[in-house]
Amino acid sequence: MRRATLVLLFGLATPVLADDIDISGRLEQGGLAVGRVPAGASVRFNDRAIATTDAGTFVIGFDRDAPAVSEVVVILPDGKTQKKSLEIIPRHWQIERVDGLPQKLVTPDPATEAHIAQDNQLMVAARERTEPIPFYESGFIRPAEGRISGVFGSQRILNGVPRRPHVGLDIAGPVGTPVSASADGIVSLAKADMILTGQTVVIEHGFGLDTVYIHMSEIRVKDGAHVKQGDVIGAIGQSGRANGPHLHFGVMWFNTRLDPETILAVMPAKKN
Structure with a gap:
């Protein structure tokens, strides 16, 4: 089974996204990801407002039956909006x-x-x-x-x-x-x-x-x-x-x- 194991905050890999949004973790059904945006930015994921730390870090999760694509929307401190699509790897269940x-x-x-x-x-x-x-x-x-x-x-x-x-x-x-x-x-x-x-x-x-x-x-x-x-x-x-x-x-x-x-x-x- 192929997995996207990309860990930023804990030092195991390079972030998968460029620009002002870093997302890392297991981008798969049932997976957890951690992210980082510029301090002061606001984050939405699947229409949910996501809390961030003072340093701009946050966590998001993907359901067991998560669809193939999810979207993170970030409003930067200067008012500009960035959108990032995340490809979620499907899993096979026992x-x-x-x-x-x-x-x-x-x-x-x-x-x-x-x-x-x-x-x-x-x-x-x-x-x-x-x-x-x-x-x-x-x-x-x-x-x-x-x-x-x-x-x-x-x-x-x-x-x-x-x-x-x-x-x-x-x-x-x-x-x-x-x-x-x-x-x-x-x-x-x-x-x-x-x-x-x-x-x-x-x-x-x-x-x-x-x-x-x-x-x-x-x-x-x-x-x-x-x-x-x-x-x-x-x-x-x-x-x-x-x-x-x-x-x-x-x-x-x-x-x-x-x-x-x-x-x-x-x-x-x-x-x-």
């Missing part, structure tokens, strides 16, 4: 079969569906809590040790029933294995009794970039806590809709789900 799940969580009854809807609203509220500080500049680490048991983007077949694609990275390990914050940030959700995701933590890393940690056996942080990369926030478990102990590690940019392996490659942890 098919994963998961059996042995509680059937009521695959085809929930009305009461369970209502609880799931309430949980989803909590997740929406967590994504709306955007910090204006680029905590993500700490870079990201893998949050737990263990075997990779599920990958981003795969088509899931649960108990023989096709369901939505998988939107995270599954890390299998013994119950109680420590789970750490992947990067600096603010805890925007810490809830222990979500129906599908079980014991769940969401961390906001600034500018709409979140990480998600679910199916845990315990939570060791509280909503609103400021965490540093490597802080233990919980432990691997089997809560929610899970057929074995593992951590589901997810990454979101606003409402766009991203491939966690992308963020680990594009924004690796800074070396001391």
Whole structure:
């Protein structure tokens, strides 16, 4: 599979665009890109206003099913407008079969569906809590040790029933294995009794970039806590809709789900 791995801010490659806009990262479905524009410029991406740091840096993400072309529009401090088209590389997705799940969580009854809807609203509220500080500049680490048991983007077949694609990275390990914050940030959700995701933590890393940690056996942080990369926030478990102990590690940019392996490659942890 061909990938465009072009990293600017973390020093792994040359920017792909000239003029006043630099874009780098993985320009692929499920990918993350980082950019730089002149300080004071404003940025729009797919009709969304994008926050920039004082130095003019920003992040953008591409959905699992992102179209072949996306556009970045920049209004420079002198009022001039520049537009850049980004060619997004398509990916081929695996098919994963998961059996042995509680059937009521695959085809929930009305009461369970209502609880799931309430949980989803909590997740929406967590994504709306955007910090204006680029905590993500700490870079990201893998949050737990263990075997990779599920990958981003795969088509899931649960108990023989096709369901939505998988939107995270599954890390299998013994119950109680420590789970750490992947990067600096603010805890925007810490809830222990979500129906599908079980014991769940969401961390906001600034500018709409979140990480998600679910199916845990315990939570060791509280909503609103400021965490540093490597802080233990919980432990691997089997809560929610899970057929074995593992951590589901997810990454979101606003409402766009991203491939966690992308963020680990594009924004690796800074070396001391």
